[in-house]
Amino acid sequence: MSATSGVKASGVQTRTFVAGGALLLAVALPLLLPDFGVTLLGNIGIFSLVALGLVLLTGVAGSTSFGQAAFMGVGAYTTAILTTRLEWSPWLALLAAFGMTALVALILGAVTLRMSGHYLPLATIAWGISLYYVFGNATDLTGGFTGLREVPPLSVLGVQLTSGRTYVYLILLIVILAAVGVQNLLSSRTGRAIRALRGGSVVAESFGADTYWLRIQTFLVAALLACLAGWLYAHFWRFVNPTPFGLNIGIEFLFMAVLGGSGFVWGALLGAGAITLLKNWLQDILPALFGQAGSYETIFFGLLIILMLQYSRRGLWPILDRLVPPRTPKVFGQAPLLSARSKPANGEEVLRVEHVVKQFGGLRAVNDVSFTLHAGEILGLIGPNGAGKSTMFNLVTGVNPATSGRVVLRGRDVTKLPARAISRLGVGRTFQHVKLFPEMTLVENAMMGGYARARGGLLASMLHLERRDEASLQAEALREIERVGLRDQAWNQAGNLPLGKQRLLEIARALVADPALLLLDEPAAGLRYHEKQELATLLRKLKAEGVTILLVEHDMDLVMNLADRLVVMNYGEKLAEGTPAEVQRHEGVREAYLGGVA
Template sequence: MRNKLFWVFLLIVVLLPVLPLPVRVPEYWITLLNYIGLYAIVAVGLVLLTGIGGMTSFGQAAFVGLGAYTTGFLSTRYGVSPWLALFVGIAITALAALVLGAITMRLSGHFLPLGTIAWGLSLFFLFGNLEFLGKYDGINSIPALEVFNWRFDTGRQMFYLIWVVVIGSVLSVQNLLDSRPGRAIRALRGGGVMAEAMGVNTAWMRVVIFVYAAILAAISGFLFAHLQRAVNPTPFGLEHGIQFLFMAVVGGAGHVWGAVLGAGIVTLLQDWLQSFLPRIIGQNGNFEMVVFGILMVLLLQYARDGVWPYLQKLFPKRRGVTAPEKAEALVQRAKPSAGEPLLQVNAARKEFGGLVAVNDVSFEVNAGEIIGLIGPNGAGKSTTFNLVTGVLHVTRGEIMFRGERIEKLASREIVKRGIGRTFQHVRLMPTMTVLENVAIGAHLRGHTGVWRSVARLNKAEEERLMFEAARQIERVGLGAHMYDEAGSLALGQQRILEIARALASDPTLLLLDEPAAGLRYKEKQALADLLRKLKGEGLSVLLVEHDMDFVMNLTDRLVVMEFGTRIAHGLPHEVQNDPAVLEAYLGGVE
């Protein structure tokens, strides 16, 4: 049933402009559908930028203006082919977005949307004040588009071109999201710390999707200019930037097809309100904006994920990413020989103002060892973890990994060298499958970029990455949940999933922050067996844990911390009887 409805929908879209009389669609409706398509292209970029990447932008209308003004100026002033002007417009927009994104995407919180408003207004007033762009009168007599002597000089002819671009933009974003860089983009919503710990350059990835969304907006502006055959600054102001964002949110900011639905709902609703409200109220005015605002508030209150999730049930469900049965194995790093010095923390100190969180702590981890880092709450264990993994940088001291100093490196550089980690508070992408979450961990083991992913030229690498992710899932015993959403798992299973994600990075040293928290007795036994197995395969483990039975029966050596200072170091049975440890945990024993 779903497939039939989907194909009926596509057939209607194809036949709308060419239906014979008397069922021929009026020119007015074709015009509305053309504008819905133009707006949808911009909204698709906003779904990628805002709904998926988590960055709010009110300035996309300015990028629409760049695409429109570039083709208008070049085609009328210099007689340049509109298709050449399209590529020039994309290049100019990409360059502008690269510069603006490098500045704006560093902002966070309310500063980010304010920043997009600032440069959006700047570009709008630039369009209206430049003499060669016609100031507020704009540019007229823009030529019609031609393809193989077929002129797109009417709305009905432009309909197909616009909607081909709409479908292409939707498919391109879907292809991107189902790829290695796409998973990195989706991981941005889980917080920069997690994504960086998997090897993602989050700052650059934010700029990339900002540029991609801007390019889609510029293409929409190009089509708008040749549909209207004239441009002026009015359609590229802040008001339209807000409307584009509304369209993405109304349809469903986390759903690519929701952008098309949102563009349709907002455009048709505004048109209907403009036509009928004056008749009801008995006077003209912008009353539609009042009603529209009320409806938006109600929608955001009762359908925060937008309308698309409700309509999606009528359409065929997209086949999710699956793991192949066989694929070429990814290259693995050479494992160090047993007993080789691996991690050395030498007098590491971390100060937060006047607070000393880690006080000149020293310890080492050798290859093939399981080392426990224990201590009461607030002892500085997680801070020490964050120093080793690059989330924090030492105030002084040094951290060596396989003979290289790493205390000043970023998280993504440290994981590249072979240190994987989990988190004290689980950091997963709950709406992504278990398989996709683990594949994020293998980010650095792939190389395909954004443009090859958009064009689906990444099939072979994707198969290898998914095969590796599936292997790690089976390795930790979660094979039965491979295609379940990560958020549907119990807390204990989510912690095991984080271990699988860390293993996908092919680490030499695995850092586990309270991995047994939330696990039942049998699950803890299975986890201990897994860690012993990993140790037998040459993997070293440094873990923070509060379950003393779990730690004492598993670790080779223990490091005990209290108030940021190391108070004991040695074999488990030695530490268990150390007076300083007894004092820290039990208040002393007579």
């Protein structure tokens, strides 16, 4: 065994030992704690489910929500009403609670998730307050602020869970299963797309993901986890009133996610435990310290979160996680090859841009530009900074719609299609400003490029049923990473790469999409001389394999020796078109772009 293998094996053993110890502690605690401690443990487990949803929704997907306590209330009130007034089985009431929560979440999500910036959290505050007052004022149905009593206990295999100690085991089992499901999701094709949402929608859409639907799905999962917490809460306490579902509790849930580690699944459990225990202790200590009753713990939590954001923005979990050896990468074995796209015949028209105009207010970034690109060609799109080249890329790939004119891809008008639809037609791209996910490994970044080539959805990912697709995507990603010369760093985080190699990784990610048309925006920026030569060799090889390339590049030596034809843009207009030799002789190009130098 090599030294590296020994270190990895040691890391696996250490993490397995820690996980086993945590599991044994969870099993032992309900037996060892006094009754009040068992009650606190039950609350920690219930609150962990809500915090887990916030890790997914806010920490990973970047959609801040203050209203998760309201979804918990929907679950609690649905089961309380159905079991006390209609005498339903609690398990049947759980299904009804999921249905009711899903309906409310889909309606609210459809309205609010199109918002961005501070508007989204403000909207969640608004509907969170609204649902709280619905719970309190629908007196005939919910019992008003007095609430509903005598909620029946749960029964499992004919055994009623009337004891808090036995009930806590059910809570812990559900929390562990939910955490494993969310962890599986985040390690999947769908999870990588969800993680991409935090940096905006451009990258995920450019590789075939419907980002709005992903946000809805994430919002729905977080709401259902809160609903499950509410169902457990109602049958744990056997009493429901609006107090635990107000805005202040929603803020506490967000505190739990942030304190534990908003981007980490197991941080949700850590944060829920820390906030719940601190709140209990502070409610005893602070009134005695100040000599009068009051919610002083809220002040303490506010200061704690400020300090946390100042000195450890990723929360407590990463600090603890560093104390054990790093995780070993999940490497799949032999995998079936992904189906390859049929490439256009040599000489076939792949792309036609007809009189395209793009106007931003009073500025025409692209003005009446036309050109064609045929299979087996490398077409260079050159021009000074601000000439409109990257805007043209965005028009071709659907990131921005053209104001007028047409973009035709292999005979199909794609002018009005969104980026995700154009990507699925065989278009891959890189970006002028590198858009990678720095906390993901090189392999995970590259696998994002194959999003449209796999089929595993959200539920299959949570149940870990997408392993076949994942294995194929990983194998494809490793092949493309090797082609760009980064195989020895495949399991490192992308954020640790220098800029030039990050651009190579972007090319590998685009190649995993198996494009017929590849758009490269300044791929040689930041590369050293020999790396540029290797890039040129790679692009020639791709051309020989049937990949058509549209290239924006400022390195004139590279582009003149590589491109079959050039289109020159200046001030948003096409200045010239022809072979590299013809363009170099063009008087207007020499004057406007090359400064009059031959």
